Amino acid sequence: MTSKKISVGVLPLGDIPEFDLQVIVDHIIGCFKLTAQILPRFEPPGNALDERRLQYNAGIIIETMEATQFGNHDKVIGVLDKDLFIPIFTHVFGEARQGGKCGLVSLYRLAKNPDGSIPPESSINERVAKVALHELGHLLDLLHCERKKCLMHFSGGIDELDEMSLDLCEYCSIYLQDKLR
Amino acid sequence: MDRKMSVMIVDDEAIVRESLFHWFKKYGHVVETAASGFEALEKLETYPFQLLFVDIKMPGMDGIELLEKIKSDYPDTIVIIITAYGSIESAVKAMRIGAADYLLKPFKPDQLSLVMERISVQERLLSQYNYLKGHLDKITHFDNIIGQSPAMEKVFSLIPEVAQSDASILLFGETGTGKELVAKAIHAESRRSHLPFIAINCGAMPESLLESELFGHQKGVFTGATRARKGFLEVVSGGTLFLDEIGEISPKMQINLLRVLEEKKITSIGSREPVEIDFRLISATRRDLKKEVTEGIFREDFFYRINVIMIEIPPLRKRKEDIPLLAEHFLKKYCQETTKYVDHVTRDAMELLRHYDWPGNVRELENAIERAVVLSKSRTLGVEDLSFIRPPDMQFSKTLSLREMEKAYIQRILEENNWNVTQSAKILGINRVTLHKMMKRYRLERP
Numbered sequence: 001m002t003s004k005k006i007s008v009g010v011l012p013l014g015d016i017p018e019f020d021l022q023v024i025v026d027h028i029i030g031c032f033k034l035t036a037q038i039l040p041r042f043e044p045p046g047n048a049l050d051e052r053r054l055q056y057n058a059g060i061i062i063e064t065m066e067a068t069q070f071g072n073h074d075k076v077i078g079v080l081d082k083d084l085f086i087p088i089f090t091h092v093f094g095e096a097r098q099g100g101k102c103g104l105v106s107l108y109r110l111a112k113n114p115d116g117s118i119p120p121e122s123s124i125n126e127r128v129a130k131v132a133l134h135e136l137g138h139l140l141d142l143l144h145c146e147r148k149k150c151l152m153h154f155s156g157g158i159d160e161l162d163e164m165s166l167d168l169c170e171y172c173s174i175y176l177q178d179k180l181r
Numbered sequence: 182m183d184r185k186m187s188v189m190i191v192d193d194e195a196i197v198r199e200s201l202f203h204w205f206k207k208y209g210h211v212v213e214t215a216a217s218g219f220e221a222l223e224k225l226e227t228y229p230f231q232l233l234f235v236d237i238k239m240p241g242m243d244g245i246e247l248l249e250k251i252k253s254d255y256p257d258t259i260v261i262i263i264t265a266y267g268s269i270e271s272a273v274k275a276m277r278i279g280a281a282d283y284l285l286k287p288f289k290p291d292q293l294s295l296v297m298e299r300i301s302v303q304e305r306l307l308s309q310y311n312y313l314k315g316h317l318d319k320i321t322h323f324d325n326i327i328g329q330s331p332a333m334e335k336v337f338s339l340i341p342e343v344a345q346s347d348a349s350i351l352l353f354g355e356t357g358t359g360k361e362l363v364a365k366a367i368h369a370e371s372r373r374s375h376l377p378f379i380a381i382n383c384g385a386m387p388e389s390l391l392e393s394e395l396f397g398h399q400k401g402v403f404t405g406a407t408r409a410r411k412g413f414l415e416v417v418s419g420g421t422l423f424l425d426e427i428g429e430i431s432p433k434m435q436i437n438l439l440r441v442l443e444e445k446k447i448t449s450i451g452s453r454e455p456v457e458i459d460f461r462l463i464s465a466t467r468r469d470l471k472k473e474v475t476e477g478i479f480r481e482d483f484f485y486r487i488n489v490i491m492i493e494i495p496p497l498r499k500r501k502e503d504i505p506l507l508a509e510h511f512l513k514k515y516c517q518e519t520t521k522y523v524d525h526v527t528r529d530a531m532e533l534l535r536h537y538d539w540p541g542n543v544r545e546l547e548n549a550i551e552r553a554v555v556l557s558k559s560r561t562l563g564v565e566d567l568s569f570i571r572p573p574d575m576q577f578s579k580t581l582s583l584r585e586m587e588k589a590y591i592q593r594i595l596e597e598n599n600w601n602v603t604q605s606a607k608i609l610g611i612n613r614v615t616l617h618k619m620m621k622r623y624r625l626e627r628p
Contacts, residue, residue: 059199088200088263090287098206143209154207156291 009073218242229522344370354494357544376420384426402451544610
């Protein structure tokens with residue numbers, strides 16, 4: 001996957017473990033062949049917290065990020081450990097607007113299995129990487145894909161997230177190459 | 182969810198519209214939003230959205246009222262109701278009215294995904310069903326003749342009765358009344374249905390060509406006959422021969438055909454060897470052949486040979502109650518052919534159609550609907566789309582004989598179409614040769 005040099009900033013929104021941020025950076029470089037680096041810590045906007053739902057509104061955080069300059073990065077992936085939602089849904093693992101500049105990943109629901117058990121660290125890291133790459137895919141204008149194994153398949157639950165791979169299917173792969181040409 | 186759909190989100194809360202808008206965009210769907218039921222209806226007028234997500238609680242027109250209007254005006258549009266926990270009863274009511282599903286907000290992301298998956302499967306099945314139904318309609322017989330008037334009911338009841346015999350049938354009716362469709366229906370109902378049905382328009386070709394087409398010819402009997410060719414009387418071999426415009430054939434051809442009908446043998450041009458033939462004859466005319474027999478214009482013996490059973494097909498002006506049914510039928514047909522979404526004819530436009538006299542009968546109505554569908558820019562056919570139809574009181578200011586009226590009407594159509602014969606013939610529902618003949622008869626010439 002050769003590309004024009006798009007640079008991606010990985011932005012910790014609050015106190016996020018360095019290791020999680022590095023996992024995302026490594027996967028962006030390894031899987032999408034883009035340049036990526038960790039940005040200085042940034043506090044999520046206070047008005048993003050919905051006090052009735054006790055969740056953070058992804059739309060508000062993204063709007064704040066898009067209004068802020070983070071170096072010369074073309075795309076920015078924000079990472080937070082709070083529970084994210086968009087108004088119509090109960091929750092989301094991440095959020096990005098199609099072809100936008102900034103996306104989000106929430107670690108909050110990735111550290112537990114659907115039955116409440118704790119998965120091995122490697123599984124959590126893989127989930128974090130998948131959500132981050134999936135949202136970056138949307139920022140690069142990739143659409144949801146109906147192939148269940150494809151990274152761009154929509155996953156509404158942890159099971160589906162675990163089922164999909166870290167790779168793009170052949171069609172999404174060609175589409176991405178085309179976008180980056 | 183492989184198929185891309187056109188989706189509209191109708192909700193008074195901007196934040197909900199925005200959330201769903203971005204979610205659907207990620208699937209590549211065409212997405213639009215509306216803040217009220219009124220705005221949604223306005224947008225539906227201009228674009229055929231396949232799927233609507235409608236919030237139940239909205240000021241002004243609520244979701245239920247909007248759903249009722251959509252199901253009445255655009256029955257094929259799928260509606261999903263979005264509701265809060267407190268209004269389950271409304272959701273149930275919505276399902277009874279015709280909503281495809283409902284979602285309680287906030288919903289889990291995979292719930293919406295599942296609903297979309299189900300809709301996509303339904304759409305695919307519906308599309309397959311419509312394709313197959315259209316295909317089936319084309320190959321079945323009665324479905325193509327539309328009518329519920331007593332006059333047409335009489336024709337429908339005659340078709341299966343006369344189909345069982347081999348008696349010659351004469352179909353009498355004005356141009357464009359659907360004589361060939363009735364002939365095909367008789368053939369399809371007969372024991373000959375698995376054999377050929379051959380239709381020839383006797384008025385569309387000169388006598389020498391008609392003779393050659395019917396009887397066939399041997400190689401070299403005339404210039405251009407580079408090889409022997411079987412005539413349709415032989416090719417039809419056991420099937421049904423439909424001779425349209427039989428009143429146009431010459432007295433010589435009447436004698437030739439009379440002999441064929443009596444002897445059941447033909448001799449091709451240039452040959453001396455008769456060939457035995459078997460076919461069922463259905464003829465059609467728009468002329469009063471009985472009168473022409475008494476005037477000595479048409480052969481009496483031939484007339485009685487082809488007219489064992491006569492079926493009169495009423496003109497459209499005498500069965501105006503069939504016009505709405507026909508109009509809707511042609512609307513669907515041309516929407517499918519042109520892939521345009523025009524859902525219905527407005528009440529005013531239907532009144533215009535019902536008041537017009539349709540001198541070109543069903544064919545003229547079909548052409549009018551086709552023209553209106555092609556040029557229509559909205560989802561309904563209104564009076565403005567049918568402006569080329571003039572109400573009867575605007576057509577002629579004085580009492581005219583039938584011939585004067587025919588001449589005046591032909592002249593008007595020619596003038597409206599800049600004397601383009603092909604285009605005018607299409608609108609009049611006759612072929613170009615017939616129009617040329619009529620222009621000659623009425624001495625109509627481009628000024």
